[in-house]
Each structure stands twice: as C-alpha cells, then as structure tokens.
Amino acid sequence: MIICKVIGHVWATKKEPNLEGLKLMVVQEDEPKTDKTYVAADVVGAGIGERVIVVSGSTARKAFGNDDIPADMAIVGIIDSVEINRKAK
Amino acid sequence: MIICKVIGHVWATKKEPNLEGLKLMVVQEDEPKTDKTYVAADVVGAGIGERVIVVSGSTARKAFGNDDIPADMAIVGIIDSVEINRKAK
Amino acid sequence: MIICKVIGHVWATKKEPNLEGLKLMVVQEDEPKTDKTYVAADVVGAGIGERVIVVSGSTARKAFGNDDIPADMAIVGIIDSVEINRKAK
Amino acid sequence: MIICKVIGHVWATKKEPNLEGLKLMVVQEDEPKTDKTYVAADVVGAGIGERVIVVSGSTARKAFGNDDIPADMAIVGIIDSVEINRKAK
Amino acid sequence: MIICKVIGHVWATKKEPNLEGLKLMVVQEDEPKTDKTYVAADVVGAGIGERVIVVSGSTARKAFGNDDIPADMAIVGIIDSVEINRKAK
Numbered sequence: 001m002i003i004c005k006v007i008g009h010v011w012a013t014k015k016e017p018n019l020e021g022l023k024l025m026v027v028q029e030d031e032p033k034t035d036k037t038y039v040a041a042d043v044v045g046a047g048i049g050e051r052v053i054v055v056s057g058s059t060a061r062k063a064f065g066n067d068d069i070p071a072d073m074a075i076v077g078i079i080d081s082v083e084i085n086r087k088a089k
Numbered sequence: 090m091i092i093c094k095v096i097g098h099v100w101a102t103k104k105e106p107n108l109e110g111l112k113l114m115v116v117q118e119d120e121p122k123t124d125k126t127y128v129a130a131d132v133v134g135a136g137i138g139e140r141v142i143v144v145s146g147s148t149a150r151k152a153f154g155n156d157d158i159p160a161d162m163a164i165v166g167i168i169d170s171v172e173i174n175r176k177a178k
Numbered sequence: 179m180i181i182c183k184v185i186g187h188v189w190a191t192k193k194e195p196n197l198e199g200l201k202l203m204v205v206q207e208d209e210p211k212t213d214k215t216y217v218a219a220d221v222v223g224a225g226i227g228e229r230v231i232v233v234s235g236s237t238a239r240k241a242f243g244n245d246d247i248p249a250d251m252a253i254v255g256i257i258d259s260v261e262i263n264r265k266a267k
Numbered sequence: 268m269i270i271c272k273v274i275g276h277v278w279a280t281k282k283e284p285n286l287e288g289l290k291l292m293v294v295q296e297d298e299p300k301t302d303k304t305y306v307a308a309d310v311v312g313a314g315i316g317e318r319v320i321v322v323s324g325s326t327a328r329k330a331f332g333n334d335d336i337p338a339d340m341a342i343v344g345i346i347d348s349v350e351i352n353r354k355a356k
Numbered sequence: 357m358i359i360c361k362v363i364g365h366v367w368a369t370k371k372e373p374n375l376e377g378l379k380l381m382v383v384q385e386d387e388p389k390t391d392k393t394y395v396a397a398d399v400v401g402a403g404i405g406e407r408v409i410v411v412s413g414s415t416a417r418k419a420f421g422n423d424d425i426p427a428d429m430a431i432v433g434i435i436d437s438v439e440i441n442r443k444a445k
Contacts, residue, residue, distance in 0.1 A: 001202075001216060001217035001218070001249060001250060001251055002215075002216060002217065003188070003204075003215070003217060007173050007174055007175055008171060008172050008173035008174055009171070009172050010092070010142065010166075010168060010170075010171050011168070011169045011170050011171075012142060012166035012167055012168050012169055013167075013169050014133050014134065014166065014167040015133060015142070015165060015166035015167070016132055016133060016152050016163075016165040016166065018151070019165060019166060024090075024142070024166075026092075026120070026171065026173055028175070031204070031215045032213050032214075032215060035121050036121075037091075037092070037120045037121060037173075038090060038091060039090035039091065039092060039142055040090070043194055044192050044193060044194060045192065048174060049174075053188065053190060053193070053202070053217055055248055055249065055250045056235075056250055057145075057146050057147070057148070057235050057236070057250060058146070058147050058148070058235070058236050059235070059236070059238070059239070059248055059249065059250035060148070060248070061148070061151070062196070062239070062245070062246055062247065062248040063194050063248035067151075068151055069151065070144055070148055070149070070151040070152035070163065070165050071090060071144065071148065071165075072090060072144045072145055072146060072148035073090055074194075074248065076193060076194040076197060076248050076249075077188075077190035077192065077193035077194065077197060077202075078190055078191075078192040078193070079188060079189070079190050080189045080190055080191050081188075081189050082186060082187070082188050082189075082204065083186050083187045084185050084186035084204055084215075085185055085186055085226060085227075086185055086206070096351050096352055096353055097349060097350050097351035097352055098349070098350050099270070099320065099344075099346060099348075099349050100346070100347045100348050100349075101320060101344035101345055101346050101347055102345075102347050103311050103312065103344065103345040104311060104320070104343060104344035104345070105310055105311060105330050105341075105343040105344065107329070108343060108344060113268075113320070113344075115270075115298070115349060115351055117353070124299050125299075126269075126270070126298045126299060126351075127268060127269060128268035128269065128270060128320055129268070137352060138352075146323075146324050146325070146326070147324070147325050147326070149326070150326070150329070156329075157329055158329065159322055159326055159327070159329040159330035159341065159343050160268060160322065160326065160343075161268060161322045161323055161324060161326035162268055179380075179394060179395035179396070179427060179428060179429055180393075180394060180395065181366070181382075181393070181395060209382070209393045210391050210392075210393060221372055222370050222371060222372060223370065231366065231368060231371070231380070231395055233426055233427065233428045234413075234428055235413050235414070235428060236413070236414050237413070237414070237416070237417070237426055237427065237428035238426070240374070240417070240423075240424055240425065240426040241372050241426035252372075252426065254371060254372040254375060254426050254427075255366075255368035255370065255371035255372065255375060255380075256368055256369075256370040256371070257366060257367070257368050258367045258368055258369050259366075259367050260364060260365070260366050260367075260382065261364050261365050262363050262364035262382055262393075263363055263364055263404060263405075264363055264384070274440050274441055274442055275438060275439050275440035275441055276438070276439050277359070277409065277433075277435060277437075277438050278435070278436045278437050278438075279409060279433035279434055279435050279436055280434075280436050281400050281401065281433065281434040282400060282409070282432060282433035282434070283399055283400060283419050283430075283432040283433065285418070286432060286433060291357075291409070291433075293359075293387070293438065293440055295442070302388050303388075304358075304359070304387045304388060304440075305357060305358060306357035306358065306359060306409055307357070315441060316441075324412075324413050324414070324415070325413070325414050325415070327415070328415070328418070334418075335418055336418065337411055337415055337416070337418040337419035337430065337432050338357060338411065338415065338432075339357060339411045339412055339413060339415035340357055
C-alpha cells in the first residue's frame with residue numbers, strides 16, 4: 001500500500017458501465033511527497049486533504065467486493081496517524 | 090488508474106488473434122504530464138486529444154469482459170473534468 | 179521481493195472492514211536504501227528497525243491465507259543476515 | 268502495453284521446464300526510447316529490429332494460452348505503423 | 357522478465373511457513389546494470405555471479421508450481437548467452 005493525500009475529484013460521464021456509482025478521487029503520493037498522481041475509487045468516505053491508504057492492482061477489486069469492477073486502485077483506509085522513525089537502528 | 094491523454098493510434102496486422110478488433114490507442118501520462126507513453130485498448134470511444142482514465146494489469150481484462158484478451162491496459166472513461174487542489178491541507 | 183527496513187506504524191480507524199486486525203507498518207526500501215516508503219501488513223511479528231522481506235500484489239494475499247483481504251503488501255520474513263558480493267564475476 | 272524494439276535473443280539451457288520451446292527475445296522500450304530492457308517471449312514471429320507491442324504480468328499467460336508458463340512478458344503484435352500527435356489539444 | 361545477476365543470499369529464520377525450504381537469493385538488474393536489487397526464490401540451481409532470468413508477480417507462483425507460496429519473484433533460467441544489437445534498424 002502507499003500513503004497518499006486526496007487532492008481532487010474526477011468526473012467521467014462516458015465510462016465503462018461497471019464504474020457507475022464509484023467515487024473517483026485524485027490522490028497524490030505523500031510519504032514521501034512526490035508529484036505522482038493517481039485516480040482511486042473511494043470505499044471509505046475519504047475527503048479532500050485527508051491522508052489515506054491506497055491499494056493497487058487486483059487488490060482493489062477485493063476492496064470493492066466485486067470482481068467485475070474495472071478499477072485498479074482503491075482508497076481502503078483514512079489515516080489517523082503515522083509514526084515514523086527513519087533513524088531506527 | 091492514471092490520467093492520460095490520447096495522442097495516437099497503433100496498427101499491427103500480425104498480432105495475437107484475440108487482439109483482433111480492439112482499437113489500440115497511444116496514451117501519454119497527463120497528470121502530471123510526462124513523456125511516458127503506453128498502448129491501451131479503448132472500450133469507451135475515446136478520440137485523439139481527450140483526457141482519459143486508464144487501467145492496467147488484470148483489471149484491463151475486466152473492462153473487456155473477456156478474460157482471454159491479452160491486453161494489459163484499457164481506456165475505461167473519458168474525463169469531463171478534473172478538480173485538483175494541491176494545496177489541500 | 180524487496181528488502182526493506184521497518185520504520186513505523188500507521189493507524190486508521192476508518193477502513194475497509196477486512197483490514198481489521200492487521201498490523202500495518204511503514205517500511206522503507208533498504209537494499210539499496212532509498213526514500214521510497216510503503217505500508218505493509220505484518221504476518222511475522224516484525225519490529226521497528228528490523229530488516230524484512232516484503233512481497234507485493236496478489237502475493238500478499240497468499241501470505242494472509244485469505245483471498246478477501248484488500249492489502250497488497252506483506253512482510254513475510256525477518257532477515258537474519260544478507261550476504262552480498264557486488265563484485266561477483 | 269508498451270512499444271518496444273526487438274534487439275536480441277537470450278539462450279538458457281538450464282531453465283524451468285515450462286519455458287521449454289519459447290522464443291525468448293530482448294526488447295527495449297522505444298516510445299519514448301529508453302535504455303530499459305526486458306526479456307519477452309515471442310508469440311507472433313517477431314524479428315530483430317522490429318517494433319512490437321509487449322504485454323506484462325498475468326496478461327502474458329493469456330497470450331501463451333497456457334496458464335502454467337512462468338513467463339511474465341510476451342510480444343503480442345508486430346507494429347506496422349504508429350501515428351502520434353503529441354500536440355493534440 | 358528481466359535479466360539480473362545473482363549477487364548474494366538472504367537468511368530469515370522467522371518467516372511465513374510456506375517460504376520454508378525456498379532458496380532466497382539477492383539479484384541485481386544487469387541489462388542494463390543498475391543498483392536495483394531484489395530477493396528472488398531460485399528454482400533452477402543458480403549460483404553467485406551467474407546471469408539469470410527473473411519473473412515477477414503471480415508468474416513466480418507458476419514457477420514454484422504451488423499457488424500458496426508467498427514469494428513474488430523467481431529465478432527461472434540461467435543465461436548461457438545474450439546476443440544484443442542495440443543498433444538494429
């Protein structure tokens with residue numbers, strides 16, 4: 001999983017029918033912060049500015065609980081806190 | 090998913106038979122814009138210059154609704170608008 | 179697999195229900211060392227500062243022994259020692 | 268999929284038995300051209316110097332029509348022409 | 357697949373039980389040579405200093421012939437020779 005920040009929304013009227021009803025959000029890598037940006041489907045009610053846990057690939061379909069959905073990234077958790085010690089011996 | 094721009098077409102007469110009939114388009118990463126370029130099969134009627142949502146890996150086969158197609162990227166949505174706030178707190 | 183160092187923890191109260199009970203740790207690429215950081219679910223009792231073996235993608239679900247868990251990285255081994263000879267002919 | 272150029276061959280006498288009989292070719296990213304190089308199994312009769320379409324991951328096994336083959340890249344098409352318009356609005 | 361050189365070994369006493377008995381080797385990208393390093397399970401008897409073919413992801417499990425093994429990279433061939441012509445027209 002990667003830690004991202006939710007920075008926006010995407011709207012697409014014309015899309016694969018199985019994407020209907022998904023909330024598509026724009027997320028940006030945030031640990032460390034880069035300018036790399038993805039579109040992820042939200043399953044936990046994330047909002048703009050929140051740090052989230054993002055999964056990729058076939059794992060995203062596990063988050064949707066529907067193996068037919070053609071989305072390969074999902075927001076699966078809203079982060080309360082991250083405790084990092086880069087000097088850990 | 091990644092946000093790309095459709096920038097071209099690819100033609101291949103000699104190909105794996107299960108690719109027959111797919112519209113193969115060249116897409117370029119567009120959020121942020123890079124020179125990274127891929128070939129994706131279009132399932133939503135995208136045109137040159139449009140911004141699209143692209144999925145990769147086994148997820149592409151979900152978009153085709155056919156698990157035998159040997160293509161690992163698919164255009165699954167045509168983007169109407171993207172609203173990004175990189176300063177989101 | 180990649181060699182990482184465990185550098186922290188992530189807490190997320192609001193998450194996909196199937197993530198409940200997983201210990202989510204922050205790991206950093208360590209061979210060679212980079213600043214690339216991931217969240218991995220620990221199945222072997224790893225602690226902060228330890229070097230570990232991390233798997234990605236569908237392989238992580240094999241480590242959980244549960245194909246429904248929406249996590250795409252897992253810590254599957256705690257490294258005792260690594261013996262590297264970069265000059266190997 | 269990515270666009271590559273076929274630049275060589277690989278020979279390996281000692282290999283996983285299910286790789287027996289595959290033509291293993293060296294391909295290089297070609298759109299844009301980089302020095303990134305891969306080994307891909309050819310299923311369409313590609314030759315040195317040709318531009319090809321390459322798939323990765325589980326998709327390669329779809330190209331082989333055999334889910335037991337432990338190869339994760341396949342050449343699935345020989346490119347006749349690519350038409351790219353990077354200035355597309 | 358990628359071409360790597362075997363440069364070392366990894367030992368991990370505490371590990372996911374299904375990794376028991378696998379020979380875990382450290383491999384480094386070798387075509388072109390980079391400092392990118394991975395841990396791969398060897399199924400062909402590779403030795404330090406040899407150039408090998410490495411597969412990733414679900415494909416590794418095909419090499420093990422056991423879909424429960426939580427390892428996502430495998431050495432599937434020992435390279436006898438590579439013939440590359442980067443000037444191929």
